[in-house]
Amino acid sequence: MRWSWRIGTFAGIGVYMHATFLLIIGWVALAAWIQARTLDVVLGSIAFILALFLCVVLHEYGHALTARRYGIATRDITLLPIGGVARLERMPEEPHQELKVALAGPAVNVVIAALLVVWLSATGTLSSGEPLSLVSGPFLERLLLVNVFLVGFNMIPAFPMDGGRVLRALLASRTDYVRATSIAASIGQGFALVFGFVGLFFNPFLLFIALFVWIGAGQEASVTAMRHSLAGIPVAHAMMSRFSTLAPGDSLTRAVDLILAGSQHDFPVVEDGRPVGVLTRDDLVVALQQRGPAAPVRDAMRRDFPVIDSYDMLQTASDRLQSCECHTMPVLHHGQLVGLVTMDNIGEFLMIQSALGRPAGGALPGKTRAA
16 A cells, blocks of 8 residues: 555554554644643553554454454555555455354454453453543553454445454355345445444544445445456457567567557567567556666566466456455467457456346357467
């Protein structure tokens, strides 16, 4: 994610802090200063918000490490003002697996809260009677209260909260995955309408939550429907079969000419019919600035790039493109380059099939598999 800084790597998963996360630190510090006007209170409030987000990170690790048990990797975990985001490569579509992954995050907060209750009870400081707020009250009691809140909030049955995924997993055990997602998304958007209505009269912050839930539910339904539509469709049905290539010894000027002559942005670099690299538009621009137009393509191309076979499924291609965060992927057949596939290709294929009123798995007129 852009504008994010790595703050550490734990269990092989990078943890990042988004630049906007500093806003909540500043807001907490300002609120503490306005209320108490002492440096000790300001530092204590900042320490509390950092402890809170440590609990959020542990929550996300609950999801990530449980997903790892099912062979699903986590790209990274990013801290945002609204909480943490663990970017899993995918969510498991087996209902019992998704249920466990979804519940693992709130379970971590339950464990934290239970440990705090045990400690506070053992030290005789539980329920001290002091008022609790963001900037006042016993530190550990506030942290206990926040973890309880995190459990309750995340279990609201609405995407993108964990409760929405729990609901889908339960529904998917009785119906198909796409219908389960659609029902869960509709319920989530119903909650969004309730939050928005209540927020108009009582708490404007609920309007923000309503928007967050509404958009998240809609996106989840759209992504799931797209993945279902791509299942069982060979890459050959949607790949670009007419494209330009480069040789490792070509100059960057040749790549510039190809970009200006057409709409292709990324170019496979081919040697003896096999791709040995990919030159992206962004890498080309950087190389032009640093090396000049006479530099060879081999000095700017990416040597580590994903590929896919023409008989593989479009769903696999979509997952691989999103996982590598690349725009273009070479398509091979018997080791030879036969096409390119991009997310734009996949989207256009689905759009045309929908316009033709055909099932997604049907081939377009004149479109054949690569030989």
